[in-house]
Structures are given as structure tokens and as C-alpha cells.
Amino acid sequence: MHASDRRRSYPALVVASLTAAAGGPASAHVAGLPGGRVQDLLRRRPPVGRRLVVVELGTNDWVGYRPSGPWRATPLAEFRGLYARLVQRLVGRGTPMLICLGVWGPSGGCSEVGAALDGFDRVIAAECGARGGRFVPLSAIHDDPDARGPAGRSTPFGVSDETHSNDRGHALIAGLVAAAASARAAS
Numbered sequence: 001m002h003a004s005d006r007r008r009s010y011p012a013l014v015v016a017s018l019t020a021a022a023g024g025p026a027s028a029h030v031a032g033l034p035g036g037r038v039q040d041l042l043r044r045r046p047p048v049g050r051r052l053v054v055v056e057l058g059t060n061d062w063v064g065y066r067p068s069g070p071w072r073a074t075p076l077a078e079f080r081g082l083y084a085r086l087v088q089r090l091v092g093r094g095t096p097m098l099i100c101l102g103v104w105g106p107s108g109g110c111s112e113v114g115a116a117l118d119g120f121d122r123v124i125a126a127e128c129g130a131r132g133g134r135f136v137p138l139s140a141i142h143d144d145p146d147a148r149g150p151a152g153r154s155t156p157f158g159v160s161d162e163t164h165s166n167d168r169g170h171a172l173i174a175g176l177v178a179a180a181a182s183a184r185a186a187s
Contacts, residue, residue, distance in 0.1 A: 098133030
């Protein structure tokens with residue numbers, strides 16, 4: 001969300017990087033859902049023919065976002081079960097390269113509803129690692145104020161805010177994903 005152009009979003013930048021590295025076209029299926037929590041993505045059918053799976057989920061579970069009603073963080077035990085089911089479904093019986101991104105929030109942060117970011121990142125790292133994946137924390141990028149905002153800018157994804165990543169944040173995330181994919185491919 002909130003890149004100034006779809007081509008500057010981290011999924012598009014990752015595809016461009018993979019295309020350059022492979023010397024041929026790469027494609028992507030983005031199954032994003034603004035405001036989505038892990039349980040929301042479990043309701044969708046995963047794409048087929050995957051060689052690389054990048055999962056960026058957990059932030060809305062951590063902050064407690066709910067489209068209606070009071071916000072409430074997903075309890076960690078419930079989050080662990082849901083995240084494990086989702087990642088297992090995405091990996092399936094194949095052997096795609098798996099990269100799991102951490103929660104988008106400040107290092108050591110606590111959400112407004114009292115949930116600790118580190119707990120959610122630990123769950124993501126453990127469930128990803130259990131399936132041979134590589135965990136990539138995002139807190140260091142979030143901590144960079146130049147990677148977010150400014151608020152009020154029109155984007156293809158709506159009006160920007162001070163929370164979501166901007167072009168710089170998307171480029172930094174894409175760099176981490178590309179580095180993780182390269183490291184995973186080399187191992």
C-alpha cells in the first residue's frame with residue numbers, strides 16, 4: 001500500500017529483480033487484501049504453480065484491526081494455528097521457496113491494543129522456519145521515518161498515511177526479499 005505507483009510497490013520490484021536475475025520474464029500473483037488478517041486469507045484459494053511464496057501477514061492481527069466492532073489483537077496461540085495452516089497451504093506438497101515477512105511496526109513495539117510485536121514475529125519466524133522458509137523482519141525499515149508517509153499524498157492505493165510504507169520503504173522491502181531469495185537459492 002501507498003507506493004506512488006504500482007510499479008514502485010515491493011511486489012513489482014521483486015518481480016523486476018527476479019526477471020533481471022533470470023534473464024527472462026517472471027510473473028507474480030498477488031493475493032493481497034487490504035485490512036486482511038490471516039484468517040481472511042485462509043478463506044481464499046492459493047495460486048498454483050508457485051516457485052516463490054512471499055507471505056506478508058500478521059500486522060493487522062497484531063494491531064487488532066477489525067472492519068467493524070472494537071479492535072482486538074488475535075491471541076498469539078490462535079495466530080500461531082492460523083499462520084501455520086496458511087503457510088502449510090501455500091507450501092502444499094511442493095517445494096516453493098518460502099519467505100515470510102515480519103510485522104510492519106516499530107522494533108520492540110506494542111500495538112494500541114497491547115499486543116507485543118516481538119511475539120508475532122517469533123510465531124512467524126518459527127512457522128516459516130519449520131517449513132524450510134526464511135524469516136525477514138521489517139521493523140528496522142519501519143523504524144526509518146523516511147520509509148513511511150507522508151500523509152495526504154494520493155496513491156493508486158488511496159491517500160497515504162504516516163503508517164504504511166512509501167516508495168523508499170517498498171524499495172527497502174524488495175531489497176530484503178531479493179536478498180533472502182538469493183541466499184535461499186544459494187543454500
